[in-house]
Amino acid sequence: QVHLVEAGGGLVQTGASLRLSCVGSGRTITTDDMAWFRQAPGKEREFVAGIRPLKSSASIGTYAPSLKGRFTISRNTAKDTTTLQMNNLKPEDTAVYYCAARSGGGNTWLTSEMDYWGQGTQVTVSS
Numbered sequence: 001q002v003h004l005v006e007a008g009g010g011l012v013q014t015g016a017s018l019r020l021s022c023v024g025s026g027r028t029i030t031t032d033d034m035a036w037f038r039q040a041p042g043k044e045r046e047f048v049a050g051i052r053p054l055k056s057s058a059s060i061g062t063y064a065p066s067l068k069g070r071f072t073i074s075r076n077t078a079k080d081t082t083t084l085q086m087n088n089l090k091p092e093d094t095a096v097y098y099c100a101a102r103s104g105g106g107n108t109w110l111t112s113e114m115d116y117w118g119q120g121t122q123v124t125v126s127s
Helices: none
Strands: 003-007 010-013 016-026 033-039 045-051 061-063 071-076 081-084 095-102 121-126
Touching: 003 095, 016 033, 016 095, 033 071, 033 081, 045 071, 045 081, 045 121, 061 071
Parallel strands: 010 121
Antiparallel strands: 003 016, 016 081, 033 045, 033 095, 045 061, 071 081, 095 121
C-alpha cells in the first residue's frame, strides 16, 4: 500500500510560481510511474504531468500539451518525492492538484490507470 501526501498549494496572483511536492510512504515508490493531475470545479480530473522511474530510459517528463513549457515535473528517489514546478500561473490553472502513482507502467496517463492517489492540494490563481 502506498500513501501519498501533497503539499505546496496556495493562493497566488497571475504570473506567480508555485512548487508542489508529493511524498510517498508505505513502500518505496522508486519504481513507480508518478504523475500530477488536476481537477477544476465542475470539470473532470485531467492529466498534468508524468514521470517514469529514474532508471528508465524514458525518465523524462511527459506533459499535457497546453502546459508544457510552464510546468516541470521531477523526482528525488532518495526521498521518495515527486515535485511539480509551476511557473507563470494563470487563473485557468486554478484547481485541486493530485499526486498519483502506478506500479504497472503504461504508455498513456489516464486516471483509471493510476493505483494510488493523494488527498489533493488547492491551487488558486487570482487575476
